[in-house]
Amino acid sequence: MSEPINVAVTGAAGQIAYSLLYQLAAGTVFGPDQPINLRLLDIPVQMKVLEGVVMELEDLALPLLREVTPTADPAVAFKDIAAAFLLGAMPRKQGMERKDLLAANVQIFKVQGEALDKHARKDVKVLVVGNPANTNALICSHYAPSIPKKNFTAMTRLDQNRAQSTLAIRLNVPADKVKNTIIWGNHSSTQYPDASHATVTFQCNPVPVPEAVKDDNWLNTTFIEKIQKRGATVIAARGMSSAMSAAKAAGDHMRDWFFGTKPAQWVSMGVLSDGSYGIPKDLVFSFPVTIENGEFKIVQGLPISDFARKMLNITSKELEEEREEANKVLHSK
Numbered sequence: 001m002s003e004p005i006n007v008a009v010t011g012a013a014g015q016i017a018y019s020l021l022y023q024l025a026a027g028t029v030f031g032p033d034q035p036i037n038l039r040l041l042d043i044p045v046q047m048k049v050l051e052g053v054v055m056e057l058e059d060l061a062l063p064l065l066r067e068v069t070p071t072a073d074p075a076v077a078f079k080d081i082a083a084a085f086l087l088g089a090m091p092r093k094q095g096m097e098r099k100d101l102l103a104a105n106v107q108i109f110k111v112q113g114e115a116l117d118k119h120a121r122k123d124v125k126v127l128v129v130g131n132p133a134n135t136n137a138l139i140c141s142h143y144a145p146s147i148p149k150k151n152f153t154a155m156t157r158l159d160q161n162r163a164q165s166t167l168a169i170r171l172n173v174p175a176d177k178v179k180n181t182i183i184w185g186n187h188s189s190t191q192y193p194d195a196s197h198a199t200v201t202f203q204c205n206p207v208p209v210p211e212a213v214k215d216d217n218w219l220n221t222t223f224i225e226k227i228q229k230r231g232a233t234v235i236a237a238r239g240m241s242s243a244m245s246a247a248k249a250a251g252d253h254m255r256d257w258f259f260g261t262k263p264a265q266w267v268s269m270g271v272l273s274d275g276s277y278g279i280p281k282d283l284v285f286s287f288p289v290t291i292e293n294g295e296f297k298i299v300q301g302l303p304i305s306d307f308a309r310k311m312l313n314i315t316s317k318e319l320e321e322e323r324e325e326a327n328k329v330l331h332s333k
Contacts, residue, residue, distance in 0.1 A: 004035040004066045006081040008120075010112065011088025011130065012040035012070070013049040015240060019247035020085065025057060025065040029251045030083075030258060037067040041077035042088065074115035081120045083258075085250055086112060086140065089130025091241075099325045102135065106329045109136050113143025120144075125257055125294070126152045129250055133187045134270045134284040135322040141272070142330070150296075153257070154270025156183040156191065156286035158242065158249035163193040163227050167200065170223075171212055177201045178209070182288045183227075183268040184308075185315025186322075191286065192311035193227035195219050197302055220307060261291045266299050277304060277312065283319045 007024060009017050021038065023029050030036060038057070042050055050070040057068050071077050078084065090104035108130075116124065124147060128137040133154040141152040163181040168174060178200050184192040196219075198209040213219055234242045256267050266288040273279045276287060276298045289296040304312070 002034050004037050005030065005083070006037045006039060006079070008039040008041060008077045008081045008084040010041045010077070010084070010086045013042045013046040013053060014087060015243035016087045016129065016246045016250070017085075018053065019244045020087070020250055021053065021057060022060065023247065023251045025060060025062045027062075027064045029255045032064075035064045035066050038065065038069070039077040039079070039081060040068065040070045041074060042070075042072065044072045047072060074112055075119050078112075078115045078119040078124075081124055083254060084116065084120065084124060084126045085254070086126065086128045086136070087130055087250075089133075089136060091131075099328075102132065102322060102325045103329045105130070105132065105136050106139055106326055109140040110143050110330075113140040116140070117144035117146050120147065122147055124151060125254065127155055127250060127254055127257075128152065128270075129155045129246065131187065132322060134286070134319055135326050137270060137284045138272075138282075138323060139326055139330070149272050152272070152284070153253070153296075154187060154284050154286070155246075155250055155253055156187050156268045156270050157253040158246050159183040159187060159191055159193060159227055159230075159286075160268040161245065161249050161252070162230050163195065163223075166223060166226060167195060167198065167209055167213075170218075171200050171209075173200060173202070179206075179265055180288070181209075181268075182266075183286045184312055185286055186319050187270065187286065188315075188318060189228045189232075190315040190318045191228055192308065192315055193224050194308060194311075195223060196305065196308065197288075224311075256291055257296065258294060260293065261289075266290050269296060271296060271298070274298065276300065277302075278309075279312065279316050280320060283316065283323060285316065285319060 137152045137154040141149045164178045167178045181198045182194040195209045199206040200212050270284045270286045273283045273285045275281050288299040
């Protein structure tokens, strides 16, 4: 059995963490032979709640979980970590402008970026889940200059899972029969869920999803709008943000980043743009990627229709605006 790896989870007293921590401790993310030490970071007023979370982790009696450290100090949480799940962020409150939300999160991710820079391993894999995730990842990487920018990613796997499941329900197949759905752009209501390159397998025979659905209007309207608005729909129904599904998606994202994607399959990740598909450089933008040996590559050469180009332009424009607002805050400090 391997030596334990250190894994940090921020917002560790929250709803998403509550579902994620079991996955980490049970070995479903880093593998059944990989022991881990959990570093649980939250704000001081949440330490009492975190005590209860630590008790529950102890009571699981799982052999892979070696140490659990609850803390309000990022320096302690990020010491020699191999992976970080940055779940904690300032939530958008009623009446809050986007620039105000970004300003609040700049402070959070500045502190965390600086702590990662000083204390984490230089090959640490950082997944930002707290919203606005794409721009928070960009901010965090800015304050951790000694860590490669490719090591900072934003989660759009939840959106991908939603899209995959929606298509599977429409086609009356198990979810794993649908492959290669794509989420382009921002983890926001401007994202572009793209089924045009996806396939569905019927009795061992893969068929393009558009051919199987036989309804381009549904794919370009109802399907897209459902995925774009799914988070808000969940909040309206249960009074809280997605937690169980977000935790599952975070585990999926990190597992694939560590172990790689399957042949001829890709996944969606928010990564720093290199200009692929005409997307401006230095935005954290969700692309389809393949992963091998812990390194991702943006899938190249996919045909982009006029409709898709319009959708990509909308979501990239929003990310450019977010980056501009974040830069104003950064340069005002």
